[in-house]
Amino acid sequence: MQLGALRSHNTALVLDLLRTAGPEGISRLELAERTGLTPQAISKITARLRENGLAAEAGRRASTGGKPRTVLRLVPEAGHAVGVHLDRDELTAVLCDLTGGVVARHRTPLDLGAGAETVVERVVGEAGELAAGAGRPGAVLGVGVALPGPLDHRRGVLHRVTGFPELNGFPLRDVLARRLSLPVVVDKDTNAAALGLAVGGETASVTSFAYLHFGAGVGGGLVLGGAVHRGARTGAGEFGHQVVQLDGPPCECGNRGCVEALCLAAVARGDVAEAARVLGTAVGNLVALLDVDLVLLGGRTVAAAPETFVRGVAAVLHERARRAGGDAVPVRVASGGEGREGGGDGEGGVGGAGGERAGRGEHGVAEGAAQLLLAPLFGRADG
Amino acid sequence: MQLGALRSHNTALVLDLLRTAGPEGISRLELAERTGLTPQAISKITARLRENGLAAEAGRRASTGGKPRTVLRLVPEAGHAVGVHLDRDELTAVLCDLTGGVVARHRTPLDLGAGAETVVERVVGEAGELAAGAGRPGAVLGVGVALPGPLDHRRGVLHRVTGFPELNGFPLRDVLARRLSLPVVVDKDTNAAALGLAVGGETASVTSFAYLHFGAGVGGGLVLGGAVHRGARTGAGEFGHQVVQLDGPPCECGNRGCVEALCLAAVARGDVAEAARVLGTAVGNLVALLDVDLVLLGGRTVAAAPETFVRGVAAVLHERARRAGGDAVPVRVASGGEGREGGGDGEGGVGGAGGERAGRGEHGVAEGAAQLLLAPLFGRADG
């Protein structure tokens, strides 16, 4: 590691604390305490940030007997990122500011099966339009794209978008980057959702958690040590096809007794409590294996009966924890990141409103996709 | 991060490369390439290491037309660590040098249920004796202790040593540290085994893997991103009680359908192939969830029929990978770290020989325990 890397590391540390502090801001001395750096170093770093327009002074605190502390805050408009969520039948694009707040949102129907060229054309159109609305062109850091199915996050190549084999092997990242002349990052939708939750306020005091999605299928995203765990081949988080019943009923994937198959079957016959119990068993396995701090549930099937799922999963975890003599890991519904919505509703709200998203149980996948570009600024690059 | 942290980071990087290179050594320029630092920086760092006696010149390579490269190597005797493995009925203690090579080994029967004070007394005796044999007293970095059952790695407090509730809550680390006047680290036995494998040659090109142990019970240790993943409460790696059969036969832990219960039952009725298949199913879940690079199997039940287990587990993984259209993760038997045994067999070989260990399927837990002290030197601290 070189000297310059140290500088950007510490700058990222400070930026992350500024982001976490939100609009109320944070004082220099508190930054010093939290980072372990001296107040002088913080002064230098924040002076650079203020020169670049990334930070600004925001009033002062009450005095405690001496000169009152000056409060610093992140300037949200100093940078933007576009996030695109490609779902099977829909495209959602958002423009986020530095804090992750949504400045503009657009949603349109899309047939993912219409072929790579059509999809690219649509993404280029939507992302380009949003990026153009971000003021200065240089202020857009890049475009994050989240879509279902296994893919290679590092190379940005699609592998097996579930149900759309014609997209296999398509180098989405490079094609989009060339067309948009912007940095592009692609990732699985569940990873993007998990990343969005990781930088959201909901997981503030938590360093590792699992986000489990139950919508049309069952999937998951893992955050370990503050960063999304993608594994060697970006294949981590395949939660839906965890086998919890040896030689159980066959699943579409070819295995038998997968969580997804069992849960879908239970829901189909109206037994939501049983679906929650099965899900809870798989979640219990995950918690035992990884010892995460928190479990977040999402997806529209969960959203249809949130209490049932939270209670059912928590019951399994509590029972296991009770026998093991420890405390159970908390289970919550992922709130979808609302409440941090930035201003500018009238500016670009072409498509649906935020409320509708929660109704579908899509917990800010597009916002999480934008975080693929924003998170590295705050030292949240993956391991 | 301060400036001094940068220095120790880069020093650790260099030390790790020196360790990996083994007795053949590595040249300064190669160190520069592998670390990304300039040759000058490497010269400075290695000069410090040579002053401290940690590194030494070890001949030179053939010339390629100019001055031949000087080869540097780690000086194994520059530091030692004691590793202690507390098993249910046996205590194994080793003295390891900087490279992890075993300098002395001692094994004696021990009743873990004899109470905390007795156990402490025995560990103090064995570890103290080995530490005294390491030449200069200051050359011993500390003592690592590995034992079964959940515990708090950070505080060094035992939680629920399986089968020995009288040890619950005992602050083993602090008590031992005071008695030995040495730094002490405690960890789960499976974590120690995984750490030992992580620094061994077997996983050289691999950044994340799972070690799964099938002995008297089933357990596991995870290495993600080169460091042992312990989770928030050091509870990660609980592999034995992954449920793979909903409402299956009851397990001692109180759950139903645990891997351990199913595998033990299969072995008891002589159906080792079925045990391997069940284990493979759970391993398949783990691989899907974490996308590790490698699966290593160990433990004396595996050692009794290694081919059957490797083939059985690999078959499940291959079948899943085939349907998913990817390559299967390789499965191997953990070799137990033999072959890196340092010299000095006659010096301290009071107890059993190394070969016996492999026969029991205990893959260097004591050596891994010693690595709890050694690994941080090489930048392998956990996240």
Place this chain on the structure above:
DNA sequence: CCCACTTTCGCAACGCTGTTGCCAAAGTGC
């Protein structure tokens, strides 16, 4: 054998990092 050439590696000067010492600024409280 000698000399040109290549490659390695250390010394010295440098730019940049965070740190330390000191002082001005800006409050509180008697």
Place this chain on the structure above:
DNA sequence: GCACTTTGGCAACAGCGTTGCGAAAGTGGG
């Protein structure tokens, strides 16, 4: 109004890796 406390910037500093340059130690052609 003055002593005191606390904040935060300026200047000098030690230490990091980098750059420039030259000595050391080989190879290979004449």
